[in-house]
Amino acid sequence: xxxxxxxxxxxxxxxxxxxxxxxxxxxxxxxxxxxxxxxxxxxxxxxxxxxxxxxxxxxxxxxxxxxxxxxxxxxxxxxxxxxxxxxxxxxxxxxxxxxxxxxxxxxxxxxxxxxxxxxxxxxxxxxxxxxxxxxxxxxxxxxxxxxxxxxxxxxxxxxxxxxxxxxxxxxxxxxxxxxxxxxxxxxxxxxxxxxxxxxxxxxxxxxxxxxxxxxxxxxxxxxxxxxxxxxxxxxxxxxxxxxxxxxxxxxxxxxxxxxxxxxxxxxxxxxxxxxxxxxxxxxxxxxxxxxxxxxxxxxxxxxxxxxxxxxxxxxxxxxxxxxxxxxxxxxxxxxxxxxxxxxxxxxxxxxxxxxxxxxxxxxxxxxxxxxxxxxxxxxxxxxxxxxxxxxxx
Ligand code: HEC
Ligand code: HEC
Numbered sequence: 001x002x003x004x005x006x007x008x009x010x011x012x013x014x015x016x017x018x019x020x021x022x023x024x025x026x027x028x029x030x031x032x033x034x035x036x037x038x039x040x041x042x043x044x045x046x047x048x049x050x051x052x053x054x055x056x057x058x059x060x061x062x063x064x065x066x067x068x069x070x071x072x073x074x075x076x077x078x079x080x081x082x083x084x085x086x087x088x089x090x091x092x093x094x095x096x097x098x099x100x101x102x103x104x105x106x107x108x109x110x111x112x113x114x115x116x117x118x119x120x121x122x123x124x125x126x127x128x129x130x131x132x133x134x135x136x137x138x139x140x141x142x143x144x145x146x147x148x149x150x151x152x153x154x155x156x157x158x159x160x161x162x163x164x165x166x167x168x169x170x171x172x173x174x175x176x177x178x179x180x181x182x183x184x185x186x187x188x189x190x191x192x193x194x195x196x197x198x199x200x201x202x203x204x205x206x207x208x209x210x211x212x213x214x215x216x217x218x219x220x221x222x223x224x225x226x227x228x229x230x231x232x233x234x235x236x237x238x239x240x241x242x243x244x245x246x247x248x249x250x251x252x253x254x255x256x257x258x259x260x261x262x263x264x265x266x267x268x269x270x271x272x273x274x275x276x277x278x279x280x281x282x283x284x285x286x287x288x289x290x291x292x293x294x295x296x297x298x299x300x301x302x303x304x305x306x307x308x309x310x311x312x313x314x315x316x317x318x319x320x321x322x323x324x325x326x327x328x329x330x331x332x333x334x335x336x337x338x339x340x341x342x343x344x345x346x347x348x349x350x351x352x353x354x355x356x357x358x359x360x361x362x363x364x365x366x367x368x369x370x371x372x373x374x375x376x377x378x379x380x381x382x383x384x385x386x387x388x389x390x391x392x393x
Contacts (some may be wrong), residue, residue, distance in 0.1 A: 046375055049192050049201030051238050053118055056188035059171040064189025066167060067182060073154060074102070074146035081139065081186070084111045090316030090376075091115050091193065095270055097324030108290055112326035113317045115373070116310055118191040121244055125306045125322040128296045132187035137179060151179045158182065194374035195313055196238075203370075204239065212370055218360075219367030226354050226364075228336075231308045239309040241371070246293040247348045251321045252304040257324075257343070258291065283310030290323065301345040306311040313376065315369045329365045337361060 003030040008385060067073065069191065071080045076304035084099045085091045091114040093103070099107040100378060109125055117123070129135040139145040148154045158164060158177040172181050200220070203211035212220070232241045236380050293302035306322040320326045326335060335341075 002319065018179060021196070040280050045197040045201075045206070046373060049205050049238050050116065050119065050194065050196040050240070056172070056191040059167075060185045060188035061192045063164070063167040063171045064185035064187070064192075066164065067186055068189050072161070073140060074147075075148050075165040076102075078102075079146055083143075085114050090313055092317045094318055099145075100269055102144070102147045105144040107144055109322050110319065112309065114190050114196040114241075115193050115313050115317075115376075117193060118309070119240055120307075126293050126296050127246060127307050132190055133183045134182075134192075136183040136186035137364040155182070157177050181198070185341070195376060197373050197375060198312065198371045199374065200367070200370040201239075204234070205237070213366070214289045215363050216370050218368045219363035219365070220362050222356060222360050223367055226356060227334075227350055228364075230350055232311050244308065244309040246302060246307055248292070248303060248305040248344065248346050249351050250291065250335070250344050250347045251306070251323065251325060252290055252348070253344035254335070255323055257341070258352075292322065300378040301346075304344065305346075305348075311368060312371050313373055315372050316376065329362065329368055333361045333364055 068081045071077050071083070073080060079102060084093055084101075086093055089095075094112070098109055099111045101107050112125065117132065121133065122128075123135045129138065137151060140148050141151065154179055164177060168177055168181060169175045171185055199211045200216075202208040203217075212265065223232075224234075231243050231245065231247055233243055234240070234241065248288045291303055293305040293307075294300065296302075314320075314329065316325060318329075320329070320332050326332050333356075337354045337356050340347050340351035
């Protein structure tokens with residue numbers, strides 16, 4: 001954003017705040033005016049710090065939201081998109097390292113957050129899906145996810161649900177349910193999950209120098225000096241905090257090594273059992289080697305490389321990494337400080353032991369916690385489920 005348009009955005013936010021304040025009545029509104037200005041400015045700035053994208057059509061977003069929460073989309077009516085990408089849990093599942101699908105089958109990867117997914121050019125941890133539209137229908141057919149026999153059967157089912165007819169008509173001009181329309185609507189809803197506008201964005205892009213504490217600013221300085229920005233870049237005008245590339249930072253080799261020692265299996269959501277390799281062999285559970293990007297490109301150089309996740313809203317999206325194998329941000333930092341998993345010869349050469357002490361580690365974690373969109377922390381119900389004011393226009 002240029003200096004001028006930045007000033008304009010701040011002025012616009014102020015104007016919205018003033019309008020909102022004048023709508024409220026009484027002395028309390030006047031005394032809390034300062035707070036009101038901050039709140040409304042944040043909501044108006046949900047995309048602060050993100051590159052501008054066209055807003056998805058509101059009628060498609062509305063249909064897509066219904067489909068996203070629709071359990072009847074799965075073969076036995078048990079599973080919706082929202083049950084693995086839980087809105088209240090940062091659009092991932094905080095209790096599960098890897099997703100649990102149909103009939104309790106454990107998937108091998110962690111459900112990525114869908115916040116800001118509009119900015120992700122290649123989807124899935126290995127980048128195998130090129131667009132939200134092409135991705136949206138895959139879970140409907142995946143045998144361990146929603147397990148439908150064919151798209152035809154799902155579409156035929158949706159066509160019998162009267163509540164959907166007006167939604168299809170408003171979104172697409174006629175009431176007919178089709179697979180491309182469902183894909184487009186699900187994509188539109190996911191594109192509405194814009195979640196910039198964090199305290200960091202106010203500090204970095206809106207000139208609010210008081211938005212970060214000294215410790216958080218020190219954490220950001222370390223984040224830069226320790227080379228994190230090579231893969232999680234922060235620009236002058238916006239910050240995706242992902243280079244959208246694929247890198248091996250030692251996570252899969254670490255998990256494979258730990259699996260040799262023991263395996264924690266998910267029996268039911270929230271109920272886990274830890275088994276030794278001998279016990280596992282007895283019940284016939286094989287380790288699940290995951291080659292990541294190499295499975296898509298077939299290039300040995302891509303072994304165990306996974307897409308760099310954006311670190312936006314990372315405080316909300318535990319557990320971490322493609323297999324959910326690291327539970328806390330502190331433990332993620334310990335992994336990097338130790339130099340990743342040096343035993344993996346394919347690990348990216350930029351992952352090396354860091355001279356960062358305990359205070360430095362905590363400062364980096366404090367910085368990472370400033371990347372949460374303020375409209376998500378404001379209340380328990382995530383505002384992002386609603387299209388933003390900008391998106392509905
Ligand atoms: C059983 C749990 C489960 C269900 C149900 C599910 N997902 Fe997912 N989703 C996952 C997992 C796990 C991944 C990561 C898979 C991978 O990378 O190989 C994923 C990945 C994605 C991605 C890619 C995100 C990124 O950043 O790369 C999108 C988009 C997505 N899901 C949307 C949906 C939609 C839309 C639905 C409903 C039609 C849905 N999911 C249903 C578990 C689930
Ligand atoms: C060589 C590129 C690279 C560098 C350098 C790098 N990262 Fe990462 N980061 C990644 C990749 C790739 C992943 C995902 C790895 C996986 O899932 O196996 C990741 C994952 C993470 C995650 C987990 C996010 C999530 O949603 O699961 C955090 C937090 C993180 N990095 C922070 C940092 C910090 C802090 C530094 C500096 C100390 C750093 N990274 C340096 C590439 C990098």
